[in-house]
Amino acid sequence: MDKLTFFTDYLSASLRLSVPLAFAALGGLFSERSGVLNIALEGMLLSGAFASAAGAVLTGNVWGGMLLAITVGGIVGLLHAYLCVTLRVDQLVSGLAINLTAAGLTSFWSRILFNSGQAQQLPGIQAIGIPGLQNIPIVGSLLFNQDPLIYLLFLLVPFITYLLFRTSLGLSLRAVGEYPRAADTAGVSVTLVRYTAVIISGCMAGLGGAYLALVHVKFFAEGMSAGKGFIALAALIFGRWHPVSTAFACLLFGATEALQLRIQAFNLNIPYQFLVMLPYVIALLALIGLAGKSTPPAALGIPYIPESREQ
Amino acid sequence: MRHESSRIWLLLSPIVAIASALLVGAVLIALSGTNPVTAYTVLFTESLANYYGFGSTLTKTAPLLLAGLGVLTALKAGQFNIGGEGQIYMGGLGSTLVGLYLQGLPALIHLPLALLGGFLFGAVWGGIPGYLKAVRGVNEVITTLLLNYIALNLVGYLVHEPLIEPGAPSAYSPLIAQSAWLPIILPKTQAHAGILVGLIAAVILWVVFARSPLGYQIEAVGLNPVAARYSGMSVERTIIIVMALAGGLAGLAGSSEVMGLKHRLFEQFSPGYGYDAIALAFLSRGNIAGIVATSLFFGALRSGANVMQRSADVPVTVVYAIQGLTVLFIAISFAIERRFRVIRIK
Numbered sequence: 001m002d003k004l005t006f007f008t009d010y011l012s013a014s015l016r017l018s019v020p021l022a023f024a025a026l027g028g029l030f031s032e033r034s035g036v037l038n039i040a041l042e043g044m045l046l047s048g049a050f051a052s053a054a055g056a057v058l059t060g061n062v063w064g065g066m067l068l069a070i071t072v073g074g075i076v077g078l079l080h081a082y083l084c085v086t087l088r089v090d091q092l093v094s095g096l097a098i099n100l101t102a103a104g105l106t107s108f109w110s111r112i113l114f115n116s117g118q119a120q121q122l123p124g125i126q127a128i129g130i131p132g133l134q135n136i137p138i139v140g141s142l143l144f145n146q147d148p149l150i151y152l153l154f155l156l157v158p159f160i161t162y163l164l165f166r167t168s169l170g171l172s173l174r175a176v177g178e179y180p181r182a183a184d185t186a187g188v189s190v191t192l193v194r195y196t197a198v199i200i201s202g203c204m205a206g207l208g209g210a211y212l213a214l215v216h217v218k219f220f221a222e223g224m225s226a227g228k229g230f231i232a233l234a235a236l237i238f239g240r241w242h243p244v245s246t247a248f249a250c251l252l253f254g255a256t257e258a259l260q261l262r263i264q265a266f267n268l269n270i271p272y273q274f275l276v277m278l279p280y281v282i283a284l285l286a287l288i289g290l291a292g293k294s295t296p297p298a299a300l301g302i303p304y305i306p307e308s309r310e311q
Numbered sequence: 312m313r314h315e316s317s318r319i320w321l322l323l324s325p326i327v328a329i330a331s332a333l334l335v336g337a338v339l340i341a342l343s344g345t346n347p348v349t350a351y352t353v354l355f356t357e358s359l360a361n362y363y364g365f366g367s368t369l370t371k372t373a374p375l376l377l378a379g380l381g382v383l384t385a386l387k388a389g390q391f392n393i394g395g396e397g398q399i400y401m402g403g404l405g406s407t408l409v410g411l412y413l414q415g416l417p418a419l420i421h422l423p424l425a426l427l428g429g430f431l432f433g434a435v436w437g438g439i440p441g442y443l444k445a446v447r448g449v450n451e452v453i454t455t456l457l458l459n460y461i462a463l464n465l466v467g468y469l470v471h472e473p474l475i476e477p478g479a480p481s482a483y484s485p486l487i488a489q490s491a492w493l494p495i496i497l498p499k500t501q502a503h504a505g506i507l508v509g510l511i512a513a514v515i516l517w518v519v520f521a522r523s524p525l526g527y528q529i530e531a532v533g534l535n536p537v538a539a540r541y542s543g544m545s546v547e548r549t550i551i552i553v554m555a556l557a558g559g560l561a562g563l564a565g566s567s568e569v570m571g572l573k574h575r576l577f578e579q580f581s582p583g584y585g586y587d588a589i590a591l592a593f594l595s596r597g598n599i600a601g602i603v604a605t606s607l608f609f610g611a612l613r614s615g616a617n618v619m620q621r622s623a624d625v626p627v628t629v630v631y632a633i634q635g636l637t638v639l640f641i642a643i644s645f646a647i648e649r650r651f652r653v654i655r656i657k
Contacts, residue, residue: 291448
């Protein structure tokens with residue numbers, strides 16, 4: 001393998017590994033921009049991964065799996081919204097409860113449905129080359145010969161940016177997350193916005209989980225999200241709740257993970273465990289470096305109580 | 312009157328939450344094709360009413376209790392310590408190092424030193440996020456979570472390379488010196504003195520919170536950091552101390568696993584006790600006697616689940632679902648309770 005192919009292969013792997021993170025982080029962006037803290041991303045990713053495997057087995061079709069993952073992710077989002085918005089449960093506690101429950105339920109059902117606790121080899125999705133563009137050296141294979149979900153992500157990032165900063169829907173979302181009292185006075189339903197945002201975050205994280213199961217490894221393994229939801233959350237903070245910089249933060253974490261899979265090729269004597277550790281270390285260092293510089297939405301984590309005089 | 316009814320609720324709400332979770336668990340068991348009554352009967356009689364089963368329950372209760380105390384202590388100061396799992400790994404590592412490299416000491420000295428090693432390693436692992444929170448304002452939830460994965464892989468590396476027993480078929484360290492083993496307390500079972508370490512820690516903690524200025528300071532910071540600061544307390548210092556203490560307690564859970572049960576360091580030796588500990592701390596609502604009771608319950612669930620899997624063919628994982636659901640229901644009960652309180656005040 002010559003150096004150039006190695007390099008493009010590496011970039012391509014980085015891109016693929018950042019996809020689940022990016023779906024989860026961009027989903028989390030909706031939720032957190034609306035003021036609902038979302039550490040449940042981990043449980044949503046895991047539920048999505050499981051649902052996609054179950055859906056793919058039941059329908060014999062990748063897209064059936066994807067659809068079920070989005071649906072189940074949305075239901076988990078609905079639960080998080082109900083707990084946080086309607087019942088006003090502490091948002092951290094709700095997220096933790098969802099993560100623990102998701103871990104338990106998915107491993108229970110996977111042992112029942114897939115016997116050994118691992119789904120058999122699942123159908124994958126094919127890369128679709130874009131005629132003409134895919135023949136450009138380096139960039140072509142990297143950007144224009146990928147699977148449809150990567151294209152979807154390429155479209156989502158500018159779309160979400162536009163939605164957030166250029167439309168009245170985006171304005172309502174940001175207003176609810178920054179100053180719900182004002183949004184409420186202006187006639188925006190804080191409850192509706194927060195429910196919608198958290199459900200969207202569930203759907204997107206569910207899709208990220210589906211990518212993890214159907215594209216990365218083609219099977220479901222218990223606990224396979226392995227903290228990726230938390231890394232997505234770190235990417236969101238690192239990206240300062242902006243879609244473009246959040247997507248780049250995810251790419252950075254994806255590139256770190258790809259490094260771990262490829263470093264053996266360099267024949268460097270770095271223990272495998274240190275490479276697995278790397279994304280978590282970088283996420284930690286990123287959080288430390290950004291401390292005090294990354295300002296979350298003002299109402300993040302605070303339930304909105306219409307009848308109270310605070311806020 | 313109000314005070315009295317809320318005290319009853321304090322005891323009742325965890326019971327209602329556990330009962331609801333067991334009910335959902337029963338539906339899951341039924342869906343998997345087993346009679347839930349049979350399954351639960353096997354689970355609880357084997358884990359609580361059978362001598363050997365009870366021994367195994369105590370073995371699992373010990374790390375749960377210690378890690379649970381770790382989460383609870385941090386929660387008293389308003390800090391979410393989600394890093395119990397990583398602190399358990401570091402604690403196990405600390406005790407292993409003392410157990411391996413300080414040979415030839417009498418047990419009376421070696422055993423406490425090995426426990427201290429575990430406590431200190433855990434305390435460092437808890438103290439780091441405490442420092443980052445207090446001094447740099449980094450949210451402790453995400454840092455403790457990330458540190459879990461770092462500790463897990465660090466221990467994984469150590470038992471694969473520098474600490475591996477020569478010629479071992481898989482990755483584990485050599486046996487620690489016998490002078491650092493926690494003694495067996497129920498003959499012919501695995502039940503070891505780790506549970507006593509947990510109970511002693513619980514009593515000490517109870518005294519700290521009920522009687523000492525430190526305990527008062529921790530609770531003051533937890534209830535109202537602004538007021539605590541005005542009254543002259545250092546909120547930052549309290550947060551660092553409390554997170555180190557929390558990490559140390561969870562570290563002892565790792566010590567107990569290494570010194571009482573496995574006698575060597577394994578990769579991935581904790582089956583998620585650090586995460587169960589979060590459930591325990593919420594269930595017991597800051598009450599130390601409560602955490603002793605709930606960790607015994609969770610210990611029984613874990614030990615009974617193995618028997619249930621063998622004799623009733625129900626996957627062990629149903630227990631993890633039940634534990635998660637317990638937290639979910641206790642969270643809901645918090646919300647309902649607050650609503651009641653609002654209505655009463657009106």
